Amino acid sequence: MFESPRQLLQAIELGEDSRLELKEVQYSGAKWKAPKVDDLAAEIAAMANADGGVIVLGVDDVRKEILGIPELNLDDAETIVRDLLNDKLEPPLIASVRKVRLPDSQGIDRSIIRIDIPKSLFVHRCKGRYWVRVGSSKREISPDYLARLMQQRSQARLIRFDEQTVPGTSLSTLDQSLVERYRSALSDSHFATFANKLAMLRPDSEGIERATVTGILLGTPGPTEFLPNAFIQAVAYRGDFETAFLDLENYQRDAKDFIGSVDQQVRDAVAFVDNNMTISGSKDLGRSNLPQYDLTAVFEAIVNAVSHRDYSMHGSKIRLHLFADRLRLHVPGDLANSMDVEALPVRQATRNEAITSLLARTPVDITLRDFDSPRQFMMDRRGEGVNQILLRSENLSGQRPTYEMIGDGELLLTIFAANPNSDTEHVVSSTAAKVESEDAE
Incomplete structure (x- = not known):
């Protein structure tokens, strides 16, 4: 919709309608004054509950004059929109949400913010009220219409979320090298057709080709540009789980956010766990290095996390917390297909078919001293990953990992650290242990 600046300018000249809303933005110094944030949120909800549309911030809706947003306030305005x-x-x-330059009536370029709102799979409310766009204004949804709308949207969600299109994207959003790595001798030579067959590209409701959630996750080097919570947040703490937070000034040893394509995030x-776990030197049966965690089990856990998490849950990310006595992996989403945690070792269920299908064709490509690659590709089609996690971790530490559901929408995996107290000669960082081992060779 309004793909080029020229098309957007022509639409602005015609004025507001069911798919276009114009808003003047006012600042008092560094403080946002207008429009009211709650009013803007309601307009966005109304469009999402209807057929989608575009809101342009920085335009006088009466005179259709492009006023722009002051450059000093532009980043703040974008942040306000993303937050709401x-x-x-x-x-x-x-x-x-994009910052765009458009010429005013004098031909001077002005900075505006363009919000492309999709027709949502959900029904959204703002401050407890439901709105829908009708013509150039919003109206509160009646109870009868709300019931019908919720039923329609729930049926639309039967299309898997990982194959849904992402607003504001196009074929050019995809990194060709990341898509081409899945090509075989039998693949279609036409790039767009090939991307469609991989479920990385789909036409939206208007027939415009858009990158899908799968395309963004595996076909771009920075998914968070379009899916802000599609990353792994990793923290290594200095103490064990019970004591790590007692010294809040010195409780983190390392912390990183991994924001690449999801296979690179894995x-x-x-590597983060490898760099931050300890290695115990033992004299039992000759000198040997005992890692704190089994990296193959850690690999399986993280692959399962990125492939099965619920990407439709906003504000939720994968969290990897490394303590002296345990590793905790928080994964957004309930278990798929009404599974429970007791069934994980024996049942197989997939939330994101397109993602798991491509991960089953994505090379592992990890070279770490203590990592034994279980196979050539990241995803195991046979469903043996959970058993690898349980058996390998228990074999190392003597304690079986645990799965539990936290609240209504988060799976927590706890892997316990090896505890070689009886014959430990010294404990060093994993990196130091590797250097020492290489020197001995």
Whole structure:
């Protein structure tokens, strides 16, 4: 919709309608004055509950004059919009927010913010009220219409979320090298057709080709540009789980956010654990190095996390917490297909078919001293990953890992650290142990 600046200018000249809303933005110094944030959130919810549309901030809706947003306030205005999408709407909404330059009536370029709002799979409310766009204004939704709308949207969600299109994207959003790595001798030579067959590209409701959630996650080097919570947050703490937070000035040893394509996030997260776990030197049966965690089990856990997490949950990210006595992996989402944690070792269920299908064709490509690659590709089609996590970790530490559901929408995996107290000669960082081992060779 309004793909080029020229098309957007022509639409602005015609004025507001069911798919276009114009808003003047006012600042008092560094403080946002107008429009009211709650009013803007309601307009966004109304469009998402209808057929989607575009809101342009920085335009006088009466005179159709492009006023722009002061350059000093532009970043703040973008932040306010992104925050309200997450904080003011229930459930939060994924929308494209872009800074764009358009010429005013004098031909002078002005900075505006363009919000591309999709027709949502959900029904959104703002401050407890439901709105829908009708013509150039919003109206509160009646109870009868709300019931019908919720039923329609729930049926639309039968299309898997990982194959849904992402607003504001196009074929050019995809990194060709990341898509081409899945090509075989039998693949279609036309790039767009090939991306469609991989479920990385789909036409939206208007027939415009858009990158899908899968395309963003595996076909771009920075998914968070479009899916802000599609990353792994990793923290290594100095103490064990019970004592780590007693000294708040010195409780973190290392912390990183991994924001690459999801397969690269897996590699980076495994390397993070490798760099921050301890290695115990033992004299039992000759000198040997005993790692704190089994890296193959850690790899399986993180692959499962990125492939099975619920990417439709806004404000939730994968969290990897490394303590002296345990590793805790928080994964957003309930278990798929009404599974429970007791069934994880024996049952197989997939939330994101397109993602898991491509991960089953993505090379592991991890070279770490203590990592034994279980196979050539990241995803195991046979469903043996959970058993690898349980058996390998228990074999190392003597304690079986635990799975538990936290609240209504988070799976927590706890892997316990090896505890070689009886014959430990010294404990050093994993990196130091590797250097020492290489020197001995």
